[in-house]
Amino acid sequence: MSEAILGISAYYHDSAAAILVDGKIVAAAHEERFTRKKHDASFPINAAKYVLDEAGVDFNDLTAVAFYDKPYIKFERLLETYHAFVPKGLTSFLSAIPVWIKEKLFMKRMLMEEFAKLGDKKVQVLFPEHHLSHAASAYFPSPFPEAAILTVDGVGEWATATIGHGKGNQITMLKELRFPHSIGLLYSAFTYYTGFKVNSGEYKLMGLAPYGNPAAEQTKEFKRKILEELVDLKEDGSILLNMDYFNYATGLRMAHDKKWEKLFGLPRREKEAELTQEHMNLALAIQQVTEDIVLKLARHAKELTNSKYLVLAGGVALNCVANGKLLSSEIFEDIWIQPAAGDAGGALGAAQAAWYIWKNNERDIVSGKDSMRGSYLGPEFTNKDIEKTIQRYGAEYTYFEDFNELAKKVAEILSEGNVVGWFQGRAEYGPRALGNRSILGDARNAEMQKKMNLKIKYREGFRPFAPSVLEEEIKTFFELDRPSPYMLLVRPVNETRRTAEPENYNDLALYDRLYHLRSDVPSITHIDYSARIQSVNKETNPRYWELINEFRKLTDYGLLVNTSFNVRGEPMVLTPDDGFRCFMRTEMDFLVLGNYLFDKKAQKSLQNDTNWQEEFELD
Template sequence: MPKAILGISAYYHDSAAAILVDGEIIAAAHEERFTRKKHDPSFPINAAKYVLDEAGIAYNDLTAVAFYDKPYIKFERLLETYHSFVPKGLISFLSAMPVWIKEKLFMKKMLNDELAKLGDKKVPVLFPEHHLSHAASAFYPSPFEEAAILTLDGVGEWATTTIGHGKGKEIQILRELDFPHSLGLLYSAFTYYCGFKVNSGEYKLMGLAPYGNPQAEQTITFKKKILEHFVDMREDGSILLNMAYFDYATGLKMAKDKKWEQVLGIPIRKPESNLTQEYMNLALAIQMITEDVVLRLAKTTQELTNSRNIVLAGGVALNCVSNGKLLKSGIFDDIWIQPAAGDAGGALGAALAAWHIWKGEERNAVTGQDAMKGAYLGPDFSARDIEKVARKSGAKYHYFEDDNQLYERISDILAEGNVVGWFQGRMEYGPRALGNRSIIGDARNPEMQKKMNLKIKYREGFRPFAPSVIEEDIQEYFELPTKSPYMLLVVPVNEKRKTPEPEGYNDLEMYDRLYHLRSDIPSITHIDYSARVQSVSRDVNPRYWNLINKFKEKTGYGLLVNTSFNVRGEPIVCTPEDGYRCFMRTEMDYLVLGNYVFDKKEQEKIKDDSNWQEEFELD
């Protein structure tokens, strides 16, 4: 009988389930993809059923279930925090206490009640610490036999940052920074102040930062004031937050708005309101501080471990601009980042910690290749499933028996300036679409970024898009000496691709800068001449590689624009039905489900009674 471990993350945000069989990662998925509720925090019943089914394992035959943190210690932190800040926060303490008692103190019971829906046997349930789960998710699937480990997020039980060292099957935690001093919560507080949603809009803040003017007096002043009033940054990368300015420890908000306004001289931005230059400069200031903290932490990590490799996880590891700076710094020779770096990845990390630490099983690292299978760990669907959706929707399609003919046709369609929904194989695990649940277009087309943002994704026009480039051509377009399979590194576009900046570029209005043609691949070249690169391997995703390569044969360009297959506020599509529905609700031109091609012009308008643009809460 194979040994199988089910990993679970739940009850905060981005619930997920993952399964190992004899140490091999078989399947993993976010609950949001099944329930269609973005960042769904509920117990991942659908994801758990899926991974068990994919593995061919009955719940009763599991060796163990691993939950991604220790709820009792988290409850202890909540109580101690309120005790430390008495009498502040009494009102929020009284309103939150009934929920905490139910959700934190009795979480074990809640968890056991949910697990009982999967099977009736008493399977051992393990509770590794939150940051150990992150560390395990970063180290064990990495291509390194030995590596330094850095985990950074908002907060787990007490820890907000850990430095560790992984070797073979062992993980040793060497240093820890505790709540309330948190780089993740600091960044989230600025996300909140700039009018974006906490635990969702942090990547928007990162995308906004390049619109800030690094030479502007205001940006320099913002940075100085943040370091004077809000955060004490030490040489070793540790930080101390001045809690007189923050409200997340005992209140119901991230920041004390009035106090921030007194220091920064600008009010909190209202969500969805006009973005003015001052908020762009503020976003840049906090991004620069974040990068500085990460580089200092990385130096400390290298000194403590003497390792040449580093692995990262935790929500801050999704800051791909910071990751790109870390790679360029040369502090480490090589870097690997868990593609599901946030809390969803804790499900996988918990399972891996159980396998290697609790069970003591050996680890076989494959040099140069990770164990994540390209992060293609979610459900896939058959031709029959696709045909069923087509029949149900009365959809017209063209079927391509021959794969090469499909690549020929779709590469032509892309070269003509069309936007294509590309739905293939197993769904991605983690927040990025990596060519299986993607919306794709021609990176050479100067109108593509605007079209995708405003007519397909229905999101803010300033947000950048990423390129998918075939692995063999990375250096042709980008200053990137290594692979980047999970779209987690931002690097400069090659000099030879760039067009000159106009005079006074940084002083131009936002959209004048945005629509300036910065390179011969304008739709993926961000405002600061950078790009968030996904490299595509022929071995890991042959269908996506073949499509891009066919596009290269026709156009000379071995890359495409790639964004996640969803509209703003909606989780990435999971099923063919999700894909067809999203296709019909947007101005996407073509949909490809497996080898079935749907042309928008041939479809009858579907009757849709849902007010879907209100159904998905804006992220």
């Protein structure tokens, strides 16, 4: 009889569920995609029901449920932190402790009440540590027989970063950095100070950093002040933070605004306020410091393990600029990053820790291939589901019996400068759209970045877009010698494709630099001539590969602009209904749901539709 283990992450942010059957990853999904609440922290009841159904497993037949951290140790950390910082933090204490005493301290009981909605049997519940869940999610699905493991995030129970070693079916934790000293929370403090939302806007801070002027004295001064006043960075990559400047340990904010203003000579940017060059230089300074920390941690991991390979997880592992620098440093022969590196991935890691470490099962590795199945692990929908959406909205469409004919038509539509919503197959697990819930455009089009940001995503114009490139065409466009399937590496665009910078490039205003034609694929070329690359493999995603290949035949360019199928503040679309409504609420030109093609011009407006800006809290 098959053995199945359900993994759960919940109650902080990005709740998710994942399931293994006989050690094979069968399904995984974020709760936010079902509830339409971005970063939903509630128990992932919908995601759990989905993965059980996808696996054909009854809850009562599970071998175990693995929860991604140890709640009692987290509560211990909370109490000890408040005690250490007395009398600071009374306000925070009074708001946090009653919730813990009433609910989270009795986490096991809360979980049992949720599990009762899934089945009536008392199933074995396991609680691996938070960073062990991250480490397991990084190592066990990787293509490596052994590897150094680096996990870096805000905070788990006590640990904020760990170095481990994976060998066979075991993980040995070698070192950890402890709260309140945290690389993730340091980066989040700068996210907060530059006016973005913590646990959401870190991507924006990373996207803003290239607009900083690396040659400017101000940037160098900001970096000097970070390293002299805020962070004591050790040679092994560990850090000590000057907690006089930070408020997250005991307060309701990330940082002490007045102290930061005095230090940097720059007031905290208000939400949605204008971005100045000072903010860009500050973003670049903290990005550079983060990269320095990650590289030192990696070197220390190499010293401790002597491994040829490195695997990464935790929220900081989503910093794809740092990942690109790590790859090019050649500290390790190869690196692999868990595509669901944040807390959602903890659900998968918890299940894998149970399967390999608790059950002592052997790893079955396919040489050169990870076991994530392209991270296409979410729900899939049928023609019948699409037809229900068509009927609900009275939508006009063209149906293609032959997918190849559809791919040719959509390639033509894209080459004419149109933006297409692309909805196919199983939804992605992790924060990146990888060609199944994507919005697509022509990378050659100089106006595409502006159009997609302002008229489709309704977000800041500076936000960069990623290319999806045929795996066979990577070297044609980028300085990268291997696949990058999960959009987690930033690498330079080939010099032969670049155009010369105007004089005083770094002194130009943000949007003057942004709209300078940097290469022959301007809509995916960042301001520093780099790109966040997703390579597309014919076996892993044949439909998406076919579309890009048809575009290549038509234009001689085997790549497209790819961004997640959602508007600002909304989780990525999950269902055909989500997709159609997002299509109609934006200035997207065409929509593809499976083999159905929709032209915006032929559609009636949605009746009694809510305003997406009221429905979704802006991130």
